[in-house]
Amino acid sequence: MIQKKICMLGSFSVGKTSLVRRFVTSLFDEKYHTTIGVKVDKKIVKANGQDVTLVLWDIHGEDVYQKMRMSYLRGMSGYLLVADGTRRQTLDDALSLNERVVQEFGRIPALLLLNKYDLTDQWEIDSSQGAKLAAAGWNVFNTSAKTGDAVEGAFLQLAQATLDK
């Protein structure tokens, strides 16, 4: 069986852990748990007609207090760059984080998830911004860990991308 190491990257409180939880266990918890260090989870998906084990490294969100350790990313096959659609700043942070990742590891399969899409009334990212990201080569997903919208699809697509690479 093929195994792939997938990392969840993004600022703190954008919903990385919730996305993993939704994807792996189909559950959502309103309470916020900050991740310290790394939490490893896994899910077996079908891609290209074969089983692929996704080993999900849910890495603590980056903030002013703790920088993300690049060493956690070593050997990853792909990553999900997560931003909070209701906080514009998290998108900028995600993109700058992405630059550092690319610098260190080169281009590897990645998706951009704009999470918390259930809170559209508070959405801070307009469609022009979305177009700009698409133009920059980003495959953008509007996801909601709470409702489960687009979550599975995003993971499946990333799994696919790691196999195609």
Place this chain on the structure above:
Amino acid sequence: MAEQAQRRAPMAQAQEKSLDNNHAYEELRHLIVAPETEGLAAVEERLDNLEKRTEDVSEVVAEAIHMRRATGDQALADALAPTIQETLRESVRRDPHVLADALFPVMGPAIRKSITETLRSMLQSFNEALDNSFSARGIQWRIEAMRTGRPFAEIVMMHSLMYRVEQVFLIHRETGLVLNHLVAPTVATQDPDMIAGMLSAIQQFVRDSFHSRSDETLGSLNVGELQVWIEESPNAVLAAVIRGHAPADFRQAMNETLEDIQRHYSSALANFKGDAGPFRGADERLSKLLETRYRQAPAEKKKPRTLMIVGGVAAALLLGWLAYSTYLLIEWSRFLSQLKKQPGIVVVSYTKDGRTFHIQGFRDPLAADPKLLVSQAGLDPEKADLQLAPYYSLDDAMIAERAEKLLHPPPTVKLAANHGELIAEGSASQQWITKLEEHAPWIAGVTKVDDSHLLNSNLQQLYTLKTSLESIVLLFPIGRAELEVGQDAKLAEAQNRIRELQAQSEGFHQTATIDLVGHSDTTGIEGTNLVLSQQRAEQIRRFLMKGGVKRDGLRPSGVGTTQPLRDETTEEGRQLNRSVTFKVSFAPVGNASASTSNASAASPGN
């Protein structure tokens, strides 16, 4: 010749024609393939040109090696190895510093790691030995070491293998993905993929947090009874989940396994893209690590037997000790009752203190030596503490013993005591008898002295003379009062004895009375016989007095046939009855009348 010329002409013509044709062909060819030809020429020139060719190869050599290596083929390494070895050798020969400088950053950590590893194994063994030295198990192992004659450390190591390697993870170092995972039977596990991922994350966390270099890694984790031992190679991580305490050499086994895997799967590890399939083959190597725990199983079975032997020996020792103690107690009490019976020894009390017996009491100085009695009873005199105060015993045996010591009796005297009365028997000189009578009453314990059975040895001589005289029989013929022929010697002997008796008895203040008794046989009438017997006695007195015997004390008498010496069935018996015999009696001086009256009593029958 002309013909030849003629022939040549058409040939020349033809040649010319063909030359034209060739030219055209050449031109045509030039027109058609000129670019290719030039290209070919250029290629040819390039192939011939060594410099150009080198330049070409140099452009692709790196990619070529890279491609070849990617196929996982060993041939490239095989081909390069001798050259590289030669190069290294040559480099060292020319200037060792170059290689030394290059290796320096590698050798330092490598040596350090090796030393650390050795020290760690040593320390762990030492710690285990210390831990085990002071426990009940440790004592048991010490006994086992003594019993088997093997070093204690070896016994400890053997028993320290009480651990169980529950899981073995082979993890791809870079991605943290599981390459292989083995679980011991009956062990419940979490998802290995997640565990492996977390282990890698922890590893990286530790490395980052302590700013250690990539060759310095977390060696083990302890979680309660579980330990996770981690070993790393350039591309792989080997983690073993161990319950209990594994000996240090298990890490050595892990290291060897990992090195083996790293060597065997080097290209698969380097090109790992998430497919763990190729690493299924490592099962056999990894399962050896799980099997390690079975090695100590037989040793564990041995333990109850060891315990039984130790227990048995202890029980036997205890039983033996108990039996010996009981035996000693019995022996001592037997000895005590014997001691109590000993004359001159009184036991007041005794106590036992450990293995020593304390006996308190009294002892007559003349009593038996108690130490000697202890040895005679088969006991150790060193273990006997005898506190016996001296005293005078009134025991009869002791009184006799004491009298013996003080009176020094001659060997002919036997002394005994009976309720305080000292009894002397046998014979002794007059001096000793006097001494006895004087001193004996002063001896401690003597209340009375009885020497009535003690003969004066001097007096005894008189009795010897008396007996000797009384055995003499002087014979007479039938009907006559003159001695038979041949009786002179006997008469002379009788004479001497009587003289001696008379002389000696005076010394003892005794008067010896000698009856001369005449006898007759039954032939003839009784009246005649009585007279005849009197005449025979008178006759002998006359002879004796003639021979110098004093008349005093000689008392002739005749008894006739009334006191025959023999019955008269034979002539010999009758002859013996025709005789005179002697009878001696003593009386203290001045008391002779009794004897005289006694003698006169026989007289009326004359």
